[in-house]
Amino acid sequence: MVLSDRMAATPATRARALTLRAVSKSYVPGQLAVERIDLDVRPGEFVSFLGPSGSGKTTTLMMIAGFEQSSSGVISVDGREIDAVAPYDRNIGMVFQNYALFPHMSVAQNVGFPLRMRKVAGGEAKRRITDALAMVGLADFAARFPAELSGGQQQRVALARALVFEPDLVLLDEPLGALDKTLRERMQMELKRIHRELGVTMIYVTHDQTEAMAMSDRIAVFNRGRIEQIGTPGEIYFAPRTRFVASFVGDSNLFEGRCGTQGIVEVEDFGELATGRADLSAGSTVNLLVRPETIRLRRDGVSPWPTTSTITVEEMVNYGDSYLLVGKRSGREIRVRVPSIDMPELRRGAECGIEWNPARVHVIAAERPTS
Amino acid sequence: MLIVVPMSFSTAPSLEFPPPGFWLGYYRRFFSDPNWTGPVINSFLIGLGAMSLAMLFGAPASFALVRHSFRLRQLFRILVLMPLIVPHIVMALGYYSYFGSLGLVQSMQGVILAHACLAIPVVVLTLTSALANFDRRVENAAANLGARPFTAFRLVTFPMLRPAFLVAALFAFIQSFDETVIAIFISGRDSATLPRQMFNSFQMEADPAISAASSLLLAAVLIGIGARCRKSGQEPTRAFARLSDRGLTPWYCRTGWRQLPRRAPAP
Numbered sequence: 001m002v003l004s005d006r007m008a009a010t011p012a013t014r015a016r017a018l019t020l021r022a023v024s025k026s027y028v029p030g031q032l033a034v035e036r037i038d039l040d041v042r043p044g045e046f047v048s049f050l051g052p053s054g055s056g057k058t059t060t061l062m063m064i065a066g067f068e069q070s071s072s073g074v075i076s077v078d079g080r081e082i083d084a085v086a087p088y089d090r091n092i093g094m095v096f097q098n099y100a101l102f103p104h105m106s107v108a109q110n111v112g113f114p115l116r117m118r119k120v121a122g123g124e125a126k127r128r129i130t131d132a133l134a135m136v137g138l139a140d141f142a143a144r145f146p147a148e149l150s151g152g153q154q155q156r157v158a159l160a161r162a163l164v165f166e167p168d169l170v171l172l173d174e175p176l177g178a179l180d181k182t183l184r185e186r187m188q189m190e191l192k193r194i195h196r197e198l199g200v201t202m203i204y205v206t207h208d209q210t211e212a213m214a215m216s217d218r219i220a221v222f223n224r225g226r227i228e229q230i231g232t233p234g235e236i237y238f239a240p241r242t243r244f245v246a247s248f249v250g251d252s253n254l255f256e257g258r259c260g261t262q263g264i265v266e267v268e269d270f271g272e273l274a275t276g277r278a279d280l281s282a283g284s285t286v287n288l289l290v291r292p293e294t295i296r297l298r299r300d301g302v303s304p305w306p307t308t309s310t311i312t313v314e315e316m317v318n319y320g321d322s323y324l325l326v327g328k329r330s331g332r333e334i335r336v337r338v339p340s341i342d343m344p345e346l347r348r349g350a351e352c353g354i355e356w357n358p359a360r361v362h363v364i365a366a367e368r369p370t371s
Numbered sequence: 372m373l374i375v376v377p378m379s380f381s382t383a384p385s386l387e388f389p390p391p392g393f394w395l396g397y398y399r400r401f402f403s404d405p406n407w408t409g410p411v412i413n414s415f416l417i418g419l420g421a422m423s424l425a426m427l428f429g430a431p432a433s434f435a436l437v438r439h440s441f442r443l444r445q446l447f448r449i450l451v452l453m454p455l456i457v458p459h460i461v462m463a464l465g466y467y468s469y470f471g472s473l474g475l476v477q478s479m480q481g482v483i484l485a486h487a488c489l490a491i492p493v494v495v496l497t498l499t500s501a502l503a504n505f506d507r508r509v510e511n512a513a514a515n516l517g518a519r520p521f522t523a524f525r526l527v528t529f530p531m532l533r534p535a536f537l538v539a540a541l542f543a544f545i546q547s548f549d550e551t552v553i554a555i556f557i558s559g560r561d562s563a564t565l566p567r568q569m570f571n572s573f574q575m576e577a578d579p580a581i582s583a584a585s586s587l588l589l590a591a592v593l594i595g596i597g598a599r600c601r602k603s604g605q606e607p608t609r610a611f612a613r614l615s616d617r618g619l620t621p622w623y624c625r626t627g628w629r630q631l632p633r634r635a636p637a638p
Binding site: 065066067086087088089090091092093094096097098100101102103104113114117118161162165 | 506508509511512513514515516517518519522523526527530531
């Protein structure tokens with residue numbers, strides 16, 4: 001852990017800020033793959049790009065790495081514009097989706113490659129390679145070749161190679177996509193540890209929302225070439241700004257309705273829903289988000305909350321720690337997460353009372369139609 | 372093969388099967404008669420020359436065909452592969468009349484040029500298929516880590532494609548080495564290739580030395596391909612990397628003749 005100690009002692013000198021200003025990319029004239037991205041990544045921050053495939057997150061990453069040229073806009077690191085800088089001069093580390101290790105070089109040579117390119121040689125290079133491999137837990141594998149390593153180990157080599165030259169930024173393109181679930185969770189924790197120890201700014205591309213939630217300081221949610229929202233995992237989850245974010249991140253119940261007075265929203269075919277928000281302008285259209293785990297099954301007795309309803313149970317899925325209950329009410333699907341210990345005996349087709357705290361209802365202002 | 376090889380060890384004064392007796396005399400004659408040794412040397416020189424030229428033009432053409440899309444790419448591909456389709460005899464006639472006006476007929480340069488043209492499609496076919504399967508993200512990784520384009524090619528792309536380059540070069544050489552028709556038309560007495568000499572000798576005297584020559588030609592091609600197959604079973608570049616890791620780079624590592632036991636992936 002020599003490297004981590006040494007680097008952790010000077011995190012401020014290594015962490016860089018990344019700024020994107022109105023960055024666009026179009027492959028076909030008139031069609032934007034990425035549309036006016038604005039983004040400020042603070043020094044040492046761990047930011048995830050989350051979105052479905054084709055949402056522009058990887059394209060944006062490739063523009064930061066320099067493999068794609070932006071059509072317009074400015075990308076800068078610590079205020080220094082890098083748009084005209086070739087990829088090999090950017091000093092940005094990248095971990096590729098398929099690791100992209102050099103199969104004809106040993107682990108030590110792979111990790112030493114960026115040092116060789118920077119004319120770091122001899123004892124200094126050797127020490128840094130050893131430190132980097134120790135950091136990812138592969139100290140004894142220096143003489144191996146990539147083909148002799150498991151997927152998780154190759155992943156670690158790729159990470160060590162992207163970190164060993166003390167890059168200004170580290171970009172990770174779905175690095176854990178090919179690993180199985182257990183290994184993925186272990187690598188997530190390791191990545192977080194390394195991020196903490198080195199304090200280097202990291203950009204992490206993923207389409208896995210739990211991964212983004214678990215690891216990020218902030219998440220940028222991409223959709224159709226734009227950032228729909230950028231915020232902490234908590235903000236993204238509980239206070240999504242658009243319908244897309246609400247439905248892409250986590251499980252959701254979304255109701256579209258018309259505002260009445262005193263925070264009451266009239267939802268067609270469903271009834272009136274209280275929101276606990278007094279500032280809604282009457283007559284405007286809004287979307288309401290109720291997370292499935294904020295809904296409770298109604299017990300006998302008086303409910304503390306005014307929002308109660310009845311659903312017909314259609315489907316029950318056991319996840320071990322919890323059940324997902326899918327019910328219907330006037331043709332509308334309602335999803336409820338019930339902790340297993342609270343799950344009553346239920347049958348398909350049974351009627352079931354539900355209730356929730358209106359303060360937990362999140363109001364999403366109706367989106368302006370986007371052209 | 373079963374007829375020609377036994378005949379080459381025959382005692383008979385002309386081509387005769389089955390051979391009446393066993394004799395190595397035709398091999399002795401083959402290796403001592405300048406009428407035979409000259410063409411062997413010529414064939415090697417021409418083969419090497421054609422191979423070099425074919426690689427020199429074929430390799431960049433392959434990269435262009437696989438990695439760049441440009442107008443007329445399809446046309447370019449057809450043009451490059453044309454020598455594979457056109458009958459040799461037709462090309463031979465063309466070379467004969469065209470090289471005649473350039474003074475290249477009966478010269479070694481002429482044969483090298485003609486054979487290089489034949490070998491380019493072989494090189495291009497081998498390299499384009501290898502390149503199409505090459506993951507360019509590895510090159511991106513090299514660039515990302517600080518390698519300029521040429522350095523990335525030298526340290527990453529070329530070593531990874533080295534087996535394909537070797538195969539392409541070998542096939543180009545063989546293509547030239549056993550080409551007969553064009554050699555008959557345009558190689559002169561001083562630049563005669565082995566197949567041409569065999570053809571002449573057969574027409575004139577049915578000399579059993581010809582069967583010795585055939586057997587040797589066959590052996591040469593088999594050895595070339597056999598060596599290739601033996602090597603493709605190993606990973607020469609791994610051995611090289613492992614040794615250079617320890618600061619050892621003996622010459623034979625560069626061609627990769629060492630075989631290392633494959634280690635099982637660690638758990």
